[in-house]
Amino acid sequence: MKRSAIMVLLTAGFVLASGPRDVEESLTRPVIEFREVFRLDNSKGDDETIWSGAFTAVDVDARGHMFITDGGANRILEFDPEGTFVRQHGNRGNGPGEFQKLCDFRAIPGGGYYAFENTQNNAYIHLFDENMKFVRRIPGFTRGRVLQSSVVGPDGAYIAATWMDGGKGADAAVHSGILPLEGNEPLLLLSSSPRPIFENHKAHDPAWFISFIAGWLDIAAAGVGLAVFDRSGNLYTATTNAYEISYFNRDLKYVRTIAHEVRPEVMSESDRDAMVEPFHEQLLDIMPPPLHPMITRSVMERAIEQADFPVAKQPIFGLLPMDNGHLLVVRDYKAKAGVVPADLFDAAGSYLGPADLPPIDVNVFSGFFGIHTRMAFHDGHAYATVRDEEGEIALIRYRYTID
Numbered sequence: 001m002k003r004s005a006i007m008v009l010l011t012a013g014f015v016l017a018s019g020p021r022d023v024e025e026s027l028t029r030p031v032i033e034f035r036e037v038f039r040l041d042n043s044k045g046d047d048e049t050i051w052s053g054a055f056t057a058v059d060v061d062a063r064g065h066m067f068i069t070d071g072g073a074n075r076i077l078e079f080d081p082e083g084t085f086v087r088q089h090g091n092r093g094n095g096p097g098e099f100q101k102l103c104d105f106r107a108i109p110g111g112g113y114y115a116f117e118n119t120q121n122n123a124y125i126h127l128f129d130e131n132m133k134f135v136r137r138i139p140g141f142t143r144g145r146v147l148q149s150s151v152v153g154p155d156g157a158y159i160a161a162t163w164m165d166g167g168k169g170a171d172a173a174v175h176s177g178i179l180p181l182e183g184n185e186p187l188l189l190l191s192s193s194p195r196p197i198f199e200n201h202k203a204h205d206p207a208w209f210i211s212f213i214a215g216w217l218d219i220a221a222a223g224v225g226l227a228v229f230d231r232s233g234n235l236y237t238a239t240t241n242a243y244e245i246s247y248f249n250r251d252l253k254y255v256r257t258i259a260h261e262v263r264p265e266v267m268s269e270s271d272r273d274a275m276v277e278p279f280h281e282q283l284l285d286i287m288p289p290p291l292h293p294m295i296t297r298s299v300m301e302r303a304i305e306q307a308d309f310p311v312a313k314q315p316i317f318g319l320l321p322m323d324n325g326h327l328l329v330v331r332d333y334k335a336k337a338g339v340v341p342a343d344l345f346d347a348a349g350s351y352l353g354p355a356d357l358p359p360i361d362v363n364v365f366s367g368f369f370g371i372h373t374r375m376a377f378h379d380g381h382a383y384a385t386v387r388d389e390e391g392e393i394a395l396i397r398y399r400y401t402i403d
Helices: 020-027 206-222 269-286 289-294 297-306 364-369
Strands: 005-009 030-040 056-060 066-070 075-079 085-089 102-107 113-118 123-128 134-139 145-152 158-165 173-180 188-194 225-229 235-239 244-248 254-259 318-321 327-330 340-345 351-357 376-378 381-387 393-402
Touching (some): 056 102, 056 376, 056 381, 066 102, 066 393, 113 145, 123 145, 158 225, 173 225, 188 206, 188 225, 188 235, 225 318, 235 318, 269 297, 327 351
Antiparallel strands (some): 005 030, 075 085, 102 113, 123 134, 145 158, 158 173, 173 188, 225 235, 235 244, 244 254, 318 327, 340 351, 376 381, 381 393
8 A cells, every 4th residue: 555544635714814824834734534444456366356458447336336347358347345246247249238348337326327338430328227237228329429438417317428520621520518318419518629530541651640649639738528427416517728617407507617716837848758658558458459559659759749738737637526515626647646636625616725636547548538537436435446557456445534
């Protein structure tokens, strides 16, 4: 265990007390603690604890059962609250409840579960009942649009999604927003950006391939939409290039804006260098094998150099609704240091202070799919998957306390 307890620094309510020294001390006073209370890893070598792939995450249902998305093996692994293996759901295949490229799995607070898969050309939403019995599969590639991500809302009526249209040339674009579960017209549009077109006959031209990857990095650099539902079905939305979060009720009626002034942080050369290895590894995971010879560290370095990243880092990296009604706004992910700086807001949208979260296994390419960060909250606990330097993945449960 590298850090058994991570102290999160929040501004105390008595910051308006006496002199400058008191103010300075209160700004660094730790008032929330994430304490590791449970770890599930592959120390025993059991098959059900060997997880791989770029899309690995955990979610927790109302019973406290933990579900691991094992994207590398196209399966979902269920454990009870004590960490005892319950059963495996799904496998590689095309049958009911089987997957070709599992990307996400979550419990629906209103009842049931869903999984999302994206095989580059096709996408599907798989729905399961409260007993994890397969119900149906919904295509995510209707009317010229292909879903890239999908998060089903608690009542099952809406999805927070990123999708590509079927346009050619200048009309090709990638969008993010809210869609009906089985519809095509956006209920809420968060972002739209031109997207590069993949051309098979140029795929093995290094210069073209570098510009293609750089084009996708430009989309992230311009700002992508984020949308997450809390356990009650309320919705938080933002774009990564502005510190402004919109809060909607479960009927998608606007309620309030949550904003906070932040000091811009310059994107340094070391920040760019830190992108290379995770981009390289995760692009290998999500791209088809015939393209793997093109995906070298040198190609990634040149694509990052070519991409139009802004001078300052984007102020928002992810949104994490907590089980107590609070909201964590993730501001950055410092890969080498394993630091995840964030801000904490209460249920009324009031700023409480800065926070350092426990390390989170972040798929750096997931920003293109509106996923970014994953941490589950249930009954006063936070759950996350963490990847060590050797690539081994562990599930950690933290008990969090706020003074």
